[in-house]
Amino acid sequence: AAGVIQSPRHLIKEKRETATLKCYPIPRHDTVYWYQQGPGQDPQFLISFYEKMQSDKGSIPDRFSAQQFSDYHSELNMSSLELGDSALYFCASSPTRASGNTIYFGEGSWLTVV
Amino acid sequence: AQSVTQLDSHVSVSEGTPVLLRCNYSSSYSPSLFWYVQHPNKGLQLLLKYTSAATLVKGINGFEAEFKKSETSFHLTKPSAHMSDAAEYFCVVSKMSGGSYIPTFGRGTSLIVHP
Numbered sequence: 001a002a003g004v005i006q007s008p009r010h011l012i013k014e015k016r017e018t019a020t021l022k023c024y025p026i027p028r029h030d031t032v033y034w035y036q037q038g039p040g041q042d043p044q045f046l047i048s049f050y051e052k053m054q055s056d057k058g059s060i061p062d063r064f065s066a067q068q069f070s071d072y073h074s075e076l077n078m079s080s081l082e083l084g085d086s087a088l089y090f091c092a093s094s095p096t097r098a099s100g101n102t103i104y105f106g107e108g109s110w111l112t113v114v
Numbered sequence: 115a116q117s118v119t120q121l122d123s124h125v126s127v128s129e130g131t132p133v134l135l136r137c138n139y140s141s142s143y144s145p146s147l148f149w150y151v152q153h154p155n156k157g158l159q160l161l162l163k164y165t166s167a168a169t170l171v172k173g174i175n176g177f178e179a180e181f182k183k184s185e186t187s188f189h190l191t192k193p194s195a196h197m198s199d200a201a202e203y204f205c206v207v208s209k210m211s212g213g214s215y216i217p218t219f220g221r222g223t224s225l226i227v228h229p
Contacts (some may be wrong), residue, residue, distance in 0.1 A: 041220040042204060056211045103217045107157035
């Protein structure tokens, strides 16, 4: 079965640079989530989209932005990168926003800021 | 508000012995609860979920969890640990936020399995 696809899997950037992460949700899933997992931390919710519209915002810095496109793929844009942005970034998708729906996670994108 | 508390940051067991990973939740109504596993440098894999059907939920790889409303718990168990079970385990609750439910993670429990 198709899974959530994230790219790139690994990314190294310097401070103050910009990075873009991409996410391709499972086909026919209408909700996409982005999470950030710092070293030794639990995943923290950043932002979500429902039917290509921003749905909820979590602890996403102002330097970050995200959008979902007409083909349902989503991109997380991170600017003015800081060392503390080094983390594993997960994208997840779900058939709907309802409570009981399972969230399926991608393998994650490792961002290292040097 | 809904949240989860994983009571142990680390659990160490010997191979072949039972596993118990504890999770308590707080919720104003019957929540949806999940357990995910994360192996080193890997993504998050769903083990099982509870959505107000049977209180005993069976998942993959021999894991199961029991929803106990009176104790507000959703502990994860496995009768016999295997070396390949060594990983980080997250208890997750769907938390209402705005117009949708956002999966909210516990701090995680690291399962260590000794030969």
